[in-house]
Amino acid sequence: MSLQSNLIASVFLFGTALNAEQAIEKFTLSPSILEIQGDLAYGEYLASDCQTCHRADNSNQGIPGINGREITEIVYALHEYKNKYRKNQVMQMMAGGLGDEEIAALASYFASLQ
Amino acid sequence: MSINRRSFIQTAAAVTASLATPMVMASGKPRVVVVGGGAGGATVARYIAKDSKGAIDVTLVEPSRTYYTCFFSNLYLGGFRDLGSIAHSYGNLASEYGINVVHDWAVDIDGGSKTVSLAGGGTLNYDRLVLSPGIDFVDGAVDGWDLNAQNKMPHAYKAGSQTELLKAQLASMPEGGVFAMVAPPNPYRCPPGPYERISMIAHMLKKSNPTAKIIVADPKPKFSKMGLFQEGWANHYDGMVDWIGSEFGGGNVSVNPEAMTVSIDGEETKVDACNVIPAMKAGRICEMAGITDGNWAPVSAHDMSSKVDSNIHVLGDASAQGDMPKSGFSANSQAKVAAMAIRGALTGSKVFPAKFSNTCWSLVDTNNGVKVGATYKATDEKIAKVDGFISKTGETADVRKATYEESVGWYAGITADMFG
Ligand SMILES: Cc1cc2nc3c(=O)[nH]c(=O)nc-3n(C[C@H](O)[C@H](O)[C@H](O)COP(=O)(O)OP(=O)(O)OC[C@H]3O[C@@H](n4cnc5c(N)ncnc54)[C@H](O)[C@@H]3O)c2cc1C
Numbered sequence: 001m002s003l004q005s006n007l008i009a010s011v012f013l014f015g016t017a018l019n020a021e022q023a024i025e026k027f028t029l030s031p032s033i034l035e036i037q038g039d040l041a042y043g044e045y046l047a048s049d050c051q052t053c054h055r056a057d058n059s060n061q062g063i064p065g066i067n068g069r070e071i072t073e074i075v076y077a078l079h080e081y082k083n084k085y086r087k088n089q090v091m092q093m094m095a096g097g098l099g100d101e102e103i104a105a106l107a108s109y110f111a112s113l114q
Numbered sequence: 115m116s117i118n119r120r121s122f123i124q125t126a127a128a129v130t131a132s133l134a135t136p137m138v139m140a141s142g143k144p145r146v147v148v149v150g151g152g153a154g155g156a157t158v159a160r161y162i163a164k165d166s167k168g169a170i171d172v173t174l175v176e177p178s179r180t181y182y183t184c185f186f187s188n189l190y191l192g193g194f195r196d197l198g199s200i201a202h203s204y205g206n207l208a209s210e211y212g213i214n215v216v217h218d219w220a221v222d223i224d225g226g227s228k229t230v231s232l233a234g235g236g237t238l239n240y241d242r243l244v245l246s247p248g249i250d251f252v253d254g255a256v257d258g259w260d261l262n263a264q265n266k267m268p269h270a271y272k273a274g275s276q277t278e279l280l281k282a283q284l285a286s287m288p289e290g291g292v293f294a295m296v297a298p299p300n301p302y303r304c305p306p307g308p309y310e311r312i313s314m315i316a317h318m319l320k321k322s323n324p325t326a327k328i329i330v331a332d333p334k335p336k337f338s339k340m341g342l343f344q345e346g347w348a349n350h351y352d353g354m355v356d357w358i359g360s361e362f363g364g365g366n367v368s369v370n371p372e373a374m375t376v377s378i379d380g381e382e383t384k385v386d387a388c389n390v391i392p393a394m395k396a397g398r399i400c401e402m403a404g405i406t407d408g409n410w411a412p413v414s415a416h417d418m419s420s421k422v423d424s425n426i427h428v429l430g431d432a433s434a435q436g437d438m439p440k441s442g443f444s445a446n447s448q449a450k451v452a453a454m455a456i457r458g459a460l461t462g463s464k465v466f467p468a469k470f471s472n473t474c475w476s477l478v479d480t481n482n483g484v485k486v487g488a489t490y491k492a493t494d495e496k497i498a499k500v501d502g503f504i505s506k507t508g509e510t511a512d513v514r515k516a517t518y519e520e521s522v523g524w525y526a527g528i529t530a531d532m533f534g
Contacts, residue, residue: 062523
């Protein structure tokens with residue numbers, strides 16, 4: 001069981017196309033969540049809490065840059081942390097406090113950045 | 115009575131308005147003055163300037179031209195960082211964000227006329243004032259120690275020359291010498307700070323002076339991340355660290371900086387270096403503004419405004435806000451809530467419900483980081499904890515290394531978030 005969740009976590013982080021497909025079978029979001037239109041202004045405010053760690057200049061140093069990623073990718077990542085499919089304690093806590101609307105708002109905002 | 119008072123205020127306001135008109139025309143914009151350019155102050159100044167896009171005049175009052183972060187100053191003591199890497203200047207805040215940076219001390223605040231007096235003689239007017247002056251020490255908190263003794267027994271709890279001094283004193287300890295720390299009572303800046311410092315000093319002494327001894331006199335029975343630190347000390351610095359908690363008289367302490375002795379529960383020890391971290395209170399300017407209750411300045415959790423004067427916001431260590439620890443991360447998080455609320459009040463921009471977070475990393479040894487964190491929300495009573503986590507004892511080396519790397523990323527992130 002813990003072996004399996006390890007596998008899922010590593011698949012998400014380093015997954016090849018094949019593994020990613022398997023992983024998506026394990027964790028899928030309903031279309032109703034994926035269709036939420038994020039509020040950019042709300043996303044901008046919420047994002048200020050993230051930018052203490054995720055640098056505005058998008059550099060990768062100990063913590064990944066997340067600007068300009070696909071909305072769906074960010075939405076998935078945050079729901080995966082929230083549901084503990086991804087492991088990092090900090091991100092599980094940060095995402096754990098976010099509702100579906102907030103995740104959508106954040107994803108729209110970060111996707112809009114360079 | 116109330117009608118009289120009211121019409122008086124209205125007349126007074128009308129007079130003030132007509133008198134003030136030429137000045138308002140001259141600048142035309144609402145004014146925010148921020149006192150203190152640290153974790154709270156630099157962040158709030160930058161966010162207000164950035165997000166108001168020039169609609170608000172922002173002045174930052176800070177005496178130092180270089181801000182040395184307390185965060186990672188313990189890593190400097192441990193030899194993991196040089197001093198230059200924790201030094202930051204205010205140049206970007208002025209040039210990129212148009213903030214009026216004034217290198218001076220605020221010496222008085224008049225909430226009635228909404229003015230800040232500067233040591234250099236000037237006066238600044240504000241519509242909203244933000245105070246983020248950090249901490250000062252409570253007089254007489256450690257028997258035998260006062261600020262005059264800070265050269266013999268440094269606190270190193272405001273970073274810079276104090277930290278350099280402590281490091282030099284540690285380096286010149288004789289072989290097998292004794293270092294003592296007098297730890298502070300709650301609440302104080304950075305709950306894990308003294309214990310990360312012990313880890314970093316042990317790391318440094320283990321290399322240069324392995325028979326040296328470390329004594330910690332603590333007025334508390336337990337401390338932040340205690341299990342994690344004690345695990346680290348046992349595994350990495352076996353036999354070096356003697357922590358004496360309140361149950362064993364750790365709170366019954368006096369020091370003699372001339373004789374270089376520390377007395378713990380009646381037993382006197384000759385020491386070669388000593389770090390006294392006294393009890394703390396809000397930076398003195400909060401008292402001058404008349405907004406303190408006891409040692410700290412109580413605030414509303416919704417916008418960090420003072421419970422005494424709602425035109426004054428208090429951030430970071432100086433505020434009494436509820437559940438958040440006094441940390442740089444907390445001050446930075448509170449600054450964003452205050453910036454949003456102040457912009458909303460002055461320019462009508464949209465205000466969302468306050469959300470806060472904090473994570474405190476500590477380095478135990480090379481590539482061995484631990485962390486504790488939580489999220490918070492605003493209630494009418496206080497900033498209230500929602501959820502949290504803490505590293506576990508017995509984690510793998512990989513997890514500890516990733517935690518350390520995260521902290522390095524965070525340091526780069528928060529300093530960029532403060533200084534642009
Ligand atoms: C050893 C140590 C390690 C730490 N490690 C961490 C860590 O890893 N992570 C973390 O999040 N936090 C850490 N902290 C805590 C962190 O440094 C503080 O909580 C944070 O700096 C508080 O921010 P602040 O804005 O309240 O005060 P400060 O950052 O101290 O800023 C206050 C500023 O106000 C100025 N000032 C004061 N009075 C006046 C006045 N009258 N007029 C004008 N300016 C004035 C001062 O010069 C100062 O620059 C650590 C602290 C210490 C001591």
